[in-house]
Amino acid sequence: MNLQVNGQTMALDPAKVPAEMPLLWVLRDELSLTGTKFGCGVAACGACTVQVDGQALRACVTPVGAVAGKSVRTIEALGAPDRPHALQTAWIQHQVPQCGYCQSGMLMAADALLRKTPNPTDAQIDAAITNLCRCGTYPRVRAAIHTAAKALRGGAA
Template sequence: MIELTVNGQKRQIDADGDTPLLWVLRDDLGMTGTKYGCGIAQCGACSVMIDGTVTRSCVTPVESVASAQITTIEAVEADPVGARVVEAWVKHQVPQCGYCQSGQVMAATSLLKQKAKPSDADVEAAMTNLCRCGTYNAIKAAVRDVAGLAATQEHGA
């Protein structure tokens, strides 16, 4: 048995230690907001926060996060920064298909918790999740909005 703290709740999981956190969240805990995308930590659909840092859960062994605070999209709005990110996502109509958006929201929340006023370079460096619908300009506008920064010309897309 492995004890995890997910969204502030202690959970006992009966899983092999090398099982990816993604599958424990989805299959054992029923938290399907975290998505499977590529399985090799490239796309970011599986992003969660581990002790506040955005992490790809598809390649994170569950035993490696047994003593960590895991936050998933299901609880991101319980955090004031996460709530503001979700509000900005709605305001800027970021999602199209929506598949990658839970990972995008987690990445943006992590960034803004670490750096309240990120530069454009900070946003570009942190927001590396893939979006097949190409909502990158809206994502950047939403992040800048939460940070209280002036809108960029790309927002019109």
């Protein structure tokens, strides 16, 4: 089976990677993309959020076979080594991370939102960002998304 991850085609050995294996474990254990985190294993917390064909998706309950032929994007593809993504810059500016564990999933969900809705309202942010943060930084997350949205639209961050 071939998997399209972060713009690259990855060949997966079907003897090691059955179609029913959760995408999370393929990313982490087979492809060494460890930015995507395991949180709850039941799609409740969102620590494992990645994007599949531009949509935020919980990787812990998604069989890898269900995403074959689709484009998978992980936190490793957000931003560039020499230039962080506007969301990453806003996250730092608003001091969003505390423990940081949920952040990769939160950022991927926020990026999916901004790709679809470039100028989201608070209600749209709240509806789209269902990731759980044990540190409770939701007001900072919302503020950072607004800041990043403005920067992505060409306004000053």
